[in-house]
Amino acid sequence: MSTLDAILDDARSHLQRLQPHELHQLEDALVVDIRPAHNRLAEGEIENSVVVERIVLEWRLDPAGEWRLPGFTADTTVVVVCNEGWASSLAARDLQKIGLPNATDLVGGFRGWRAAGLPIREGGSQPVV
Template structure:
């Protein structure tokens, strides 16, 4: 097993990862898309998701930080989405470390969501918060 696999397994051991249909049924989750702009423009985005570049994720989601997004608390379920569900596991682990106990990620990522036929915004956006 590679070092990355070991780190990924450790991160996932602390997450209650969600399948696409489970996430679709959640009503109060904050869905955070960390995918690069070129992926979002080419493939679309999950409806009602918020785009936050990975490079600023912790600053924008620190529940007590000066740069945090409005409208969520430390108790909010935050679901991180990447392309296929790998980088999002590491990002969700990092969000737990800054105080978001309910941070997790989407099994299969955006592509798993889309393959399940769930609602998307075509074309994506370049808007980043």
Template sequence: MSNVDAYLEEARASLKRLTPEEVHATEDALVVDIRPHHNRLAEGEIENSVVVERIVLEWRLDPTGDWRLPGFTAETPVVVVCNEGYSSSLAARDLQRIGLANATDLIGGFRAWRAAGLPVREGGSQAVV
């Protein structure tokens, strides 16, 4: 096993990862898309998701921070989405470490969501900064 595979396995040990269908059925979760703009532009976005690029994720979702997004608390379920469900696992673990105990990620990422035929917003909105 490579070092990065071990790191990913360790991160996922603290997550209750969700399938696209489970995320779609969850009404109270904050779905956070961390994919770069060019991916979102080419492939679309999950309807009702919030775009926060990875570089500012912790600052925008720190439940005690001055730069946090409005409308969520430390108890809000947060589902992080990347392209295929790898970097989102690492990001979700990092969100747990800053106080979001209910942070997790989408198994298979956006591409699994789209393959499941779930609602997609075409085009790519600008990232929240």
């Protein structure tokens, strides 16, 4: 096993990862899309998701930070979405470390969501800056 695989396995051992249909049925979750703009433009986005670039993710979601997004608390379920569910696992782990114990990610990422035939918003939203 590579070092990266071990890090990913460790990160996922702390997450209650969601399947696409589980996320679709979940109410009151904050869905955060960390994918690059070119992916979002080409493939679309999950309806009601918020785009936060990975480089500012912790600052926008720090429950006690002055730069945090409005409308969520430390108890909010935050679901991070990337292309295929790899980078999102590491990002969700990092969000747990800054005080979001219910942070997790989407198994299969956006592409798993799309393959499940769930609703997609066309085009790409501007990231929260």
